[in-house]
Amino acid sequence: MTAEIRHEWPLFEVFVRAKRGLNHVHVGSLRAADHEMALHHARDLYTRRNEGVSIWVVKSDDVVSSSPDDKEAFFAPSGDKVYRHPTYYAIPDSVPHI
Amino acid sequence: MTDLGADGAAVFAGTIEKDQRVEPRDWMPEGYRRTMIRQIAQHAHSEIIGMQPEGEWITRAPSLRRKAILLAKVQDEAGHGLYLYSAAETLGADRGDLTRRLIEGRQKYSSIFNYPTLSFADVGVIGWLVDGAAICNQVPLCRSSYGPYARAMIRICKEESFHQRQGYELLMTMMRGTPEQRDMVQDAVNRWWWPSLMMFGPPDDESPNTAQSMAWKIKRHTNDELRQRFVDMSVPQAEALGVTLPDADLRWNAARGQHDFGAIDWSELKRVISGDGPCNAQRIAHRRKADEDGAWVREAAAAHAARRRDVVEGTSKEAQP
Numbered sequence: 001m002t003a004e005i006r007h008e009w010p011l012f013e014v015f016v017r018a019k020r021g022l023n024h025v026h027v028g029s030l031r032a033a034d035h036e037m038a039l040h041h042a043r044d045l046y047t048r049r050n051e052g053v054s055i056w057v058v059k060s061d062d063v064v065s066s067s068p069d070d071k072e073a074f075f076a077p078s079g080d081k082v083y084r085h086p087t088y089y090a091i092p093d094s095v096p097h098i
Numbered sequence: 099m100t101d102l103g104a105d106g107a108a109v110f111a112g113t114i115e116k117d118q119r120v121e122p123r124d125w126m127p128e129g130y131r132r133t134m135i136r137q138i139a140q141h142a143h144s145e146i147i148g149m150q151p152e153g154e155w156i157t158r159a160p161s162l163r164r165k166a167i168l169l170a171k172v173q174d175e176a177g178h179g180l181y182l183y184s185a186a187e188t189l190g191a192d193r194g195d196l197t198r199r200l201i202e203g204r205q206k207y208s209s210i211f212n213y214p215t216l217s218f219a220d221v222g223v224i225g226w227l228v229d230g231a232a233i234c235n236q237v238p239l240c241r242s243s244y245g246p247y248a249r250a251m252i253r254i255c256k257e258e259s260f261h262q263r264q265g266y267e268l269l270m271t272m273m274r275g276t277p278e279q280r281d282m283v284q285d286a287v288n289r290w291w292w293p294s295l296m297m298f299g300p301p302d303d304e305s306p307n308t309a310q311s312m313a314w315k316i317k318r319h320t321n322d323e324l325r326q327r328f329v330d331m332s333v334p335q336a337e338a339l340g341v342t343l344p345d346a347d348l349r350w351n352a353a354r355g356q357h358d359f360g361a362i363d364w365s366e367l368k369r370v371i372s373g374d375g376p377c378n379a380q381r382i383a384h385r386r387k388a389d390e391d392g393a394w395v396r397e398a399a400a401a402h403a404a405r406r407r408d409v410v411e412g413t414s415k416e417a418q419p
Contacts, residue, residue, distance in 0.1 A: 008194050009400060011187065028184045028250070031193060033396075034403035045177055048170075049257075068123045069106075 011060040012038040014045075016052035024056050032057075114315055119245035122188040130314055133307065134244050135191045136205070137316065142182035143200045143207035147381050149175045151215040152224060160218060167264050168221065174261065178254045185246040201386045209367060210297050212375030219272055219279075219286040225265015226339075227287070227294040227332065233258050234328045235298065238318035266335070273340050280340075287336070288344045295359075296367045298325040304364075329357050 009031040015024035027046045032038035038057040046052065066074050082088050091098055106125025113120055120126055153172050159165035183193045199205040210228055215221065236258065239251040272279040299305055299321040311317040319327075329348075336343050347360035369375065 008192075009396065027253075028181055028246075029187060030180060030184060033399035034406065037399065037403070045180055048174070048177065065123070068121070068125070 009033050009037075012042075012057045013060050013063060014038075014042040015056040015058070016042075016046055017054040018051060019053055024054065027051075029060060035059075114243055114313075117315070119248060120243050121245045129310070130316075131189055133311065133314070133316060134247065135186055135189050137311075138182050138186040138189070138247055139191065139196045139199070139205050140207060142179045142186060142196065143205060144211065145175050145179035145182060146200075147207045147211045147385060149179075150381055150384055151211055151213070151377075152221055154215055155218060155221050158218070159221075164268070171225070171261055171264065174257050178257070181250040181253055182247075185244075185250045188246045197389060201382060201389060203373070203382065206371065207381075208297060209370040209375060210293050211381060212370050212377045213289070213293055214376055216289070217282045217286060219269065219282040220290070222265045222268035222272065222283070223286040223290045225261050225263075226269060226335070227290050228297070229258055229261040229265060230332065230335075231294045231297045231328050233262060234324050234331070238324075241315075241318060243315040266339070269339055269341075283339075284341050287341045291344050292362065292366075293370075295325055295329070295362055296364075296370075298322070298328065300364065300367070301362075326356055329359050333357055 011029050012032055012035075013029050014027050016027050017024045030038065030041050030045055032041050035057055039055055042055045042057055047055070078084075107127070110120065110124065110126055110130075113124070120130075149172050152168060152175075156165060156168050156172065159168050183196060186196060187193055196205065200207065210231075215224070233255065236251055236255050240248055240255055242248045242251065269283050272283050302308060302320045302322045305321050308317065308320055312320070332343065333348070333350075345360045347358060349358055351358045370378070373379075
């Protein structure tokens with residue numbers, strides 16, 4: 001590891017709330033020395049045209065994600081429970097508002 | 099981890115087949131990863147180097163309005179470069195390493211940015227033709243098979259439209275001006291037209307990567323298809339502007355429903371790509387200097403962040419008894 005690598009800024013993931021009432025949505029990543037700088041860079045990079053009213057930044061190393069290789073096993077518990085969906089239940093057409 | 103490669107290959111093939119997006123942690127063929135990194139890095143480098151030809155005119159823009167517009171545009175180019183480096187990093191590329199590869203000439207950028215901007219009309223023509231060609235290239239890339247790249251392209255395309263329109267409006271303003279101003283516009287068009295056509299890359303029969311990139315749905319159209327589309331779009335825009343495109347063979351072909359146009363001097367493209375364009379050395383020297391001049395700022399910011407972290411965590415040497 002050279003000194004140059006050590007000085008490289010960590011990677012942050014950026015989430016932007018487009019307007020009040022909506023969730024923050026992941027928009028990309030950026031490099032910054034710390035969280036405060038990451039927020040400023042995120043504002044300059046991802047909201048140059050009023051794209052947001054609020055920003056989250058999270059160190060990429062702190063994000064834990066499910067593995068695409070285990071996708072089937074991981075999401076299997078929800079796959080076989082069709083009774084969780086409203087369309088599973090047959091209701092006569094004559095019954096209103098349901 | 100048994101046989102993950104074979105399973106992965108089947109899943110990957112299915113994803114491409116169903117026109118779904120490949121996402122960062124999915125299995126992908128090494129060639130796909132390599133091609134994506136090369137293409138995204140080359141694109142990112144083009145945005146960053148592309149700040150230079152127009153950036154030179156910020157201090158000389160003829161009005162505060164034009165200066166503010168040009169600043170915003172050049173800032174967008176920086177932003178586009180960063181969106182793309184961000185996408186490249188999802189493939190395991192390292193941003194600092196990509197910059198080093200650019201500076202050392204081991205990765206390329208679009209040959210168009212090796213031409214000089216001789217007058218303020220060049221700023222307008224770059225917006226109209228160069229960004230216009232970029233839009234032609236980039237709109238189909240919004241459906242590129244690699245998710246982070248496609249999403250970056252959607253963001254970029256939205257902003258490119260401003261770039262093209264400000265350029266065209268600038269040219270319309272100059273065309274309503276003095277004869278000298280009109281001559282400046284025509285001169286800039288004469289110099290930028292052919293290099294703009296070269297932006298689409300070599301002709302299809304000499305483009306070695308096209309077939310594989312189309313099969314992987316990284317590219318959606320061939321170089322020649324996009325070039326033709328650009329010519330057909332530009333002709334009426336040139337007419338409306340009142341300039342002549344510098345090609346005696348350019349004419350409507352009713353049978354094809356497209357314009358015929360003259361032969362492109364591919365030896366010029368090869369020369370510029372291989373480093374012998376008017377500004378290659380200058381562009382890289384400028385980028386290298388910016389990187390070197392900024393090194394102490396990056397180091398100081400990293401040191402400041404480390405120190406603040408230590409203070410917060412109570413582990414700084416000063417805080418120890």
